């Protein structure tokens with residue numbers, strides 16, 4: 001037996017395993033791995049209490065590169081396995097790492113129910129809008145018309161919006177990040193971790209090999225300021241290199257529109273203030289999509305409610321108080337029984 | 344509510360009843376006639392009378408079939424007697440037909456010159472037409488081969504409960520108790536347990552309790568006082584020789600739920616039961632869902648795959664993950680099973696088999712998932728497979744499944760079927776506190792740890808559970824290096840790991856009992872090899888054939904995979920091997936391939952269990968006698 005001395009505080013590198021990282025050079029996954037390691041250090045995660053669960057895909061290799069507990073499972077099923085872990089030991093801190101195909105195609109049903117039940121996990125969806133591991137087929141988040149080995153003439157089906165999906169499933173925490181956002185991404189993860197219940201985080205991740213630059217319309221250096229909105233709870237939604245843009249509720253519609261502050265008599269007072277607990281606001285932010293529109297980054301929605309495990313624990317506590325079935329031997333002898341005497 | 348009574352060893356005094364060694368009664372009526380409840384009460388009264396018994400409920404497939412139709416008939420069969428009751432009976436001596444549809448559906452199962460008790464009050468023109476009768480069979484002489492007791496039970500019931508002020512509808516619902524009282528007299532059963540039960544059940548509505556008791560007594564009185572069947576004085580069935588102790592009736596689904604729970608207690612593990620509703624497996628989930636206070640966690644997943652995966656997650660986290668389904672659902676769990684095989688986590692997969700393929704006949708029974716269990720996965724992916732042979736046996740098999748799963752770190756598939764799940768038999772209640780424990784030891788040693796470190800004897804890998812500092816590790820479905828547990832694509836390593844997984848499962852046979860001959864000589868002319876729920880009919884058929892002087896032996900296999908070590912040797916001691924199965928010859932193929940034995944099948948796939956007569960005939964024709 002050797003006693004593991006508890007280090008004062010772990011550093012990001014302490015969360016790295018001894019395994020060689022094997023993503024393609026330049027893959028966005030490296031940056032997300034760094035951000036997760038930093039977030040773990042920031043929140044002081046206990047390695048022995050932390051479990052990373054993944055399905056199949058490039059992103060699903062993630063657990064091998066961390067020094068915590070890890071379970072690399074089967075395609076799409078990580079949410080179900082994580083649910084089993086949490087109902088067995090709610091004390092464990094469970095993170096799920098998944099890609100867009102894993103979570104929204106083959107595993108769509110499981111993600112839906114993980115969120116609906118509000119299982120207390122962090123769900124990180126690395127969205128690169130493509131199947132990487134199987135060599136570049138279009139995915140459920142690929143835009144219509146995507147040319148890929150399986151759709152040489154362009155895809156016909158329309159993409160799903162991960163954030164809108166999560167909202168529809170009843171998510172109580174929704175955030176968005178970008179792989180390249182090294183400063184802010186760890187904070188987004190820390191917020192997701194702090195939220196009790198299913199925390200859903202979509203991370204735009206560049207697949208340099210099969211879908212390079214698919215997010216460049218809001219990630220290229222020269223457009224970042226004007227095309228990304230970094231949300232802050234309680235603050236007006238203002239963005240732009242000179243803070244010249246803002247969002248307001250469009251006249252007579254339930255939708256957000258981009259306006260220029262100072263033009264047409266628009267002042268800061270007309271700009272809507274971000275309220276994380278406002279579900280309608282989250283819906284409007286989720287709907288804000290398209291090549292010509294800015295992308296909302298950060299915590300879109302956070303309004304906690306009882307987690308599934310808490311609900312289950314409550315139920316068991318209630319059963320312990322009310323039920324007659326406390327002892328198996330007693331239970332077997334309850335109801336109609338009869339005794340056969342010695343002849 | 345608990346009631347317990349004592350079976351008194353006494354000779355019935357109400358002679359001159361006609362003595363029978365055994366009898367089969369089938370209660371049949373409309374779904375709303377309360378036949379299952381009536382059958383349940385008759386079962387209890389029969390157990391209290393000291394008979395051996397076996398029962399089987401036969402529900403309509405439709406949830407709410409229209410009243411009076413043949414497909415809405417709900418039946419309950421009980422076979423009881425003084426010795427060797429192993430099945431619910433081939434054909435019946437007494438048919439209770441509460442309406443024309445019940446008579447129409449069930450008549451074919453009645454013995455020649457068997458008794459029919461029919462409620463003429465429900466044989467209206469409309470009901471006769473609904474059942475597909477042109478005339479009234481009670482009046483047109485078509486039942487002359489039987490002994491018919493035709494009474495207006497509906498009216499007699501209304502008369503008997505008149506003073507209790509029930510509505511006509513409520514009063515008519517006492518019909519089944521009236522009938523039960525009548526049958527109680529026919530077989531000399533006591534009414535006390537049923538009146539006690541009625542008083543508890545209707546404690547909040549004493550007028551209903553009183554009316555039902557009145558109907559029960561009235562039925563009994565009519566049978567006793569009126570001249571039914573010319574001088575008939577009722578039947579007497581001598582008591583069976585039954586080991587002393589406390590008994591209850593148990594269905595396979597209950598016994599399995601309790602056995603798995605007992606297994607988890609003996610392993611000192613939290614039970615996590617993850618399932619998705621499917622016929623006929625759901626009753627296990629229902630039973631366990633009432634057991635939260637016993638520390639049983641149940642999880643109704645979004646689908647079969649999620650149920651299997653959640654169970655795997657539970658085992659990964661240090662619980663005993665169990666998932667349950669029927670064949671089509673188990674097919675969906677296949678990939679997850681592969682993960683449990685590859686990561687070598689304990690898992691119990693319960694399959695209540697039903698008639699297939701595809702949706703097949705969900706409420707009908709079959710034993711046709713043996714190939715699926717033993718072979719039905721991609722790649723070389725061996726698991727342990729066990730099969731329960733009777734409702735009560737499910738308890739022991741449930742415990743054994745947990746023991747093997749945890750000792751060998753492997754999935755264990757447990758086969759039952761629709762027949763065993765629903766059928767009931769008396770069960771000598773075991774003392775769980777006295778059972779030998781097999782507590783699981785999680786890995787605690789951090790020195791030299793890797794997740795695929797193995798026990799040199801069982802080859803089971805160490806079970807390291809998240810939460811322990813110093814044992815952090817990563818596992819997954821990718822092939823592991825034998826020496827470190829890290830990902831490995833090394834060709835020689837894959838060969839080695841495949842061999843180890845195979846050897847581990849094969850080694851389970853060193854830890855399980857050798858195959859015994861259930862009945863008949865150990866060496867001889869013919870071995871009749873069965874498995875699963877056909878135990879009852881095979882056992883009784885072999886009994887009968889031995890009594891006739893034929894040289895046959897019954898071998899019944901619980902350990903389907905790996906097969907018992909001595910089985911090959913045992914089979915080679917017989918001139919002939921015959922394998923009766925409710926499938927097209929699955930165990931037959933396994934035995935032929937494992938032992939190169941020229942076994943022959945007796946096969947039946949009608950959705951119905953074997954009858955004893957069918958088996959006797961099949962064996963005779965194989966023997967050429």
Ligand code: SF4
Pocket residue numbers: 022023024026027028029058128132133206207208209210
């Ligand atoms: S294929 Fe794309 S997503 Fe996968 S590792 Fe390479 S760059 Fe990253």
